[in-house]
Structures are given as C-alpha cells and as structure tokens.
Amino acid sequence: MKVSIRKTLLAAAFVAPGLMMNTAPAAESYNLTVAGASPGGLWSLLGAGLDSALKAEYPGSTVTYQTSGGGIANVAVLQRGDASLAIIEDAVLQLARDGEAPFREPAKDDIRVLSYLYTWAPMQAFIREEFAKEHGIETFADIAEVKPPITIAINKRGNIASSVAVAMLDAIGASPEEVESWGGKIIYAASGEQSSLIQDRRIDMFLNSLFVRQSSIMQAGGSVDLSLLPISEETISTVTAKTGTQPFVIPGGAYEWAPNDTPTVSISAALAVRSDMKDETAYNLTKALYENYEKIANVHPAMKSLTPEIMASVEVIPYHDGALRYLKEAGLR
Structure with missing residues (x-):
C-alpha cells in the first residue's frame, strides 16, 4: 500500500506541472x-x-x-x-x-x-401654428425680425440644451433680454413640462434637444397645431462653432405638420x-x-x-x- 501511494504521488508530481502549463490563463474581466x-x-x-x-x-x-x-x-x-x-x-x-x-x-x-x-438629439423649435400665422413667423430667424411678444420655453438652467438654446437665440438677435424688451418671456422648464405648457397655451414656442418624434412632442402635437421652424445655414454655422454641436436635418414627413426637411443643430x-x-x-x-x-x-x-x-x-x-x-x-x- 505504501509503495502504491508513493508511486501515485510521484506520478502526480510530474503530471501536475504539465497540467498547469497547458491551462489557459483566466480571461480578462472589468x-x-x-x-x-x-x-x-x-x-x-x-x-x-x-x-x-x-x-x-x-x-x-x-x-x-x-x-x-x-x-x-x-x-x-x-x-x-x-x-x-x-x-x-x-x-x-x-x-x-x-x-x-x-x-x-x-x-x-x-x-x-x-x-x-x-x-441625433436635434434642437427642435416648435411653435403654435396659430401664433406663427398671426405674426408671420415661418423660420427661426423671423422671430428676431418680427419681434413678437413671444413666450418661449427652453430647458432648465444647468442643462446643456438650455445653453445651446440661448446660443441659438443669441445668434439671431433674440437674446432673453431682447425677447423681454418686446414684451415676451423666456421660461425654463423640463421637457415634460414644455409639452404641457404649449398644450395649455401658456407658451407660444418651445426649443429643446429631443429625439425626433419623442413622445412629449407627439403628445403636444396631438392637442395643439404646431409648426417646426427651420434654422438658417448662417445660424447653424455660428451655433456649431460656439457650442460644439453638429448640423442636423430633420427629414420631411417626420411630423405631419413638417412636410419639408428642417435644418437645425444636434446635441x-x-x-x-x-x-x-x-x-x-x-x-x-x-x-x-x-x-x-x-x-x-x-x-x-x-x-x-x-x-x-x-x-x-x-x-x-x-x-x-x-x-x-x-x-x-x-x-x-
């Protein structure tokens, strides 16, 4: 019995190193x-x-x-x-x-x-169609040309979409201070709040970084007629250079109220x-x-x-x- 055990141990001594050499190292994990x-x-x-x-x-x-x-x-x-x-x-x-x-x-x-x-989280400028027609607003730049008493909702302070929205308004000459001088107002509200505000007609427009056809947009569009304002090439160039955003085109037909391609910038x-x-x-x-x-x-x-x-x-x-x-x-x- 002792001899048998000794032979077994000796065999193990030679086999085990071989097994260790042939064993693959443990895979990397993080x-x-x-x-x-x-x-x-x-x-x-x-x-x-x-x-x-x-x-x-x-x-x-x-x-x-x-x-x-x-x-x-x-x-x-x-x-x-x-x-x-x-x-x-x-x-x-x-x-x-x-x-x-x-x-x-x-x-x-x-x-x-x-x-x-x-x-593809473009800045989208949705305006109540009734307000846009009343003031002759067809493009984003028209806001500064017409100078209407418009109430615009942008994202909350501290959110980068809010900063980009301000840069877009500044680029057309419609800074928050200028909007207020026309009798308008800038409201800071989260995305879900913006949808409710425009449905209740407490704002005339919201400008926010949202995925195309995001639920909050579709909900708003189901309750009030909307228009999607295109951004000019000049404004896009100014804003992308200032903010690090990219040019983006919302394809025509993405919304029933926006049949044409709509250029803007995307975060x-x-x-x-x-x-x-x-x-x-x-x-x-x-x-x-x-x-x-x-x-x-x-x-x-x-x-x-x-x-x-x-x-x-x-x-x-x-x-x-x-x-x-x-x-x-x-x-x-």
Missing part, C-alpha cells in the same frame, strides 16, 4: 462604473447596453450605471476618479475643453473619449474616460464596444441608427490613445 444622469431614461438604458457589450467580449465583466447630475457634473466625476466612464454631451465637452462657464479652467488634458453613443453624447486610463484598458474597452455595438443599439428604438462609423466620429475631444489604436486597426480613423 468592473466599471459609468456616470449618467437621473435613474430611468435613455442614459440608464445606455448603461445597460454598455454592460452587455463588455460582457459579450469579456465574460464576468460589469458596467454599473451611476446616477449623477448629468453631462456637466460628469466632467468633475471623471476628474475626481469617482467613475470609470461617463456619458457627456459634445457641447459640454467643448465647454470643458475651453474652460468656459461653468468650468473654471480648461479640462482638455484630463478627458478623452472612446465613442459617440448618439448624434450628441459621447462616452468619456480619464486621459490616464491605461492604454490597454482603453483599447480593450473600445474593441468590446465597437465589435458588440448592436448590444447598445438594441436598448431602445431611438438607438437603431448607431453604427461603428458614427461611434468613431467624435471631433470635439481627442480619442484616448488606446481607443485610437483600435480605431486605426479597424479602419475607422
């Missing part, structure tokens, strides 16, 4: 947080999509959605290292890059991007990281997201337009070096 905005809504769904995409490439990985004050707050969240990833709008990234209010100093060396998540959202993230980590994350982008595109019908080419089109802030290496290998940059 445990990350992504700073978004409030719970619920599209950004929380995007967090789930990021989690699915990473899991598909690196089983056992997790991306946890972390609520925050939104894109502007997420710059500081990244800078403090309170999250691994953050969803931040391009207009916010430009403000941070240039150190413009509410930022005190440029953040261009702190923040990098891995991907766009969407580029986009990018996935940002700290610039000191390890190159290999940024490379792996980027690879996972781009090669499993359908996981992100499938989180909501509004995301169906997502493609790797769109994801690779950020210009306002540089891509992380690790991300750029993957994009060049994939022929996307």
Whole structure:
C-alpha cells in the first residue's frame, strides 16, 4: 500500500506541472462604473447596453450605471476618479475643453473619449401654428425680425440644451433680454413640462434637444397645431462653432405638420474616460464596444441608427490613445 501511494504521488508530481502549463490563463474581466444622469431614461438604458457589450467580449465583466447630475457634473466625476466612464454631451465637452462657464479652467488634458453613443438629439423649435400665422413667423430667424411678444420655453438652467438654446437665440438677435424688451418671456422648464405648457397655451414656442418624434412632442402635437421652424445655414454655422454641436436635418414627413426637411443643430453624447486610463484598458474597452455595438443599439428604438462609423466620429475631444489604436486597426480613423 505504501509503495502504491508513493508511486501515485510521484506520478502526480510530474503530471501536475504539465497540467498547469497547458491551462489557459483566466480571461480578462472589468468592473466599471459609468456616470449618467437621473435613474430611468435613455442614459440608464445606455448603461445597460454598455454592460452587455463588455460582457459579450469579456465574460464576468460589469458596467454599473451611476446616477449623477448629468453631462456637466460628469466632467468633475471623471476628474475626481469617482467613475470609470461617463456619458457627456459634445457641447459640454467643448465647454470643458475651453474652460468656459461653468468650468473654471480648461479640462482638455484630463478627458478623452472612446465613442459617440448618439448624434441625433436635434434642437427642435416648435411653435403654435396659430401664433406663427398671426405674426408671420415661418423660420427661426423671423422671430428676431418680427419681434413678437413671444413666450418661449427652453430647458432648465444647468442643462446643456438650455445653453445651446440661448446660443441659438443669441445668434439671431433674440437674446432673453431682447425677447423681454418686446414684451415676451423666456421660461425654463423640463421637457415634460414644455409639452404641457404649449398644450395649455401658456407658451407660444418651445426649443429643446429631443429625439425626433419623442413622445412629449407627439403628445403636444396631438392637442395643439404646431409648426417646426427651420434654422438658417448662417445660424447653424455660428451655433456649431460656439457650442460644439453638429448640423442636423430633420427629414420631411417626420411630423405631419413638417412636410419639408428642417435644418437645425444636434446635441450628441459621447462616452468619456480619464486621459490616464491605461492604454490597454482603453483599447480593450473600445474593441468590446465597437465589435458588440448592436448590444447598445438594441436598448431602445431611438438607438437603431448607431453604427461603428458614427461611434468613431467624435471631433470635439481627442480619442484616448488606446481607443485610437483600435480605431486605426479597424479602419475607422
């Protein structure tokens, strides 16, 4: 019995190292947080999509959605290292890059991007058709030409859509101060409130960054006749340069009250990281997201337009070096 045991142990001594040499190393996995905005809504769904995409490439990985004050707050969240990833709008990234209010100093060396998540949240200027006809308003620029006593709702202060709306009004000579001088008013209200306000005829127009045919728009259009005002090429050029937004065309027929193509600008959202993230980590994350982008595109019908080419089109802030290496290998940059 002793001899038998000794032979077994000797055999194990020679076999075990061989087994260890042939065993594949454990697959890479990541445990990350992504700073978004409030719970619920599209950004929380995007967090789930990021989690699915990473899991598909690196089983056992997790991306946890972390609520925050939104894109502007997420710059500081990244800078403090309170999250691994953050969803931040391009207009916010430009403000941070240039150190413009509410930022005190440029953040261009702190923040990098891995991907766009969407580029189609256009600024839409909906006006009550009755008011527009009464005052002869057919385009966005007509507001400044006519100088009517118009009440306009834009998003709440601190929301980047509010800042872009003010930039658009400034570009045509209809700043909040000027609107008030005509007997009008600027109201700051969230998207859902804007829909109710125009249905109740307490405002004449709302100007906000919304997905085309978003439910709040369709609800308003079902209760009151609306017109969608086109933005001039000159205004678009001025606003995109100032805010980091992009030109966008709302296709004719998207709404029954807007049969023609309507040019405007769009706010986009990018996935940002700290610039000191390890190159290999940024490379792996980027690879996972781009090669499993359908996981992100499938989180909501509004995301169906997502493609790797769109994801690779950020210009306002540089891509992380690790991300750029993957994009060049994939022929996307």
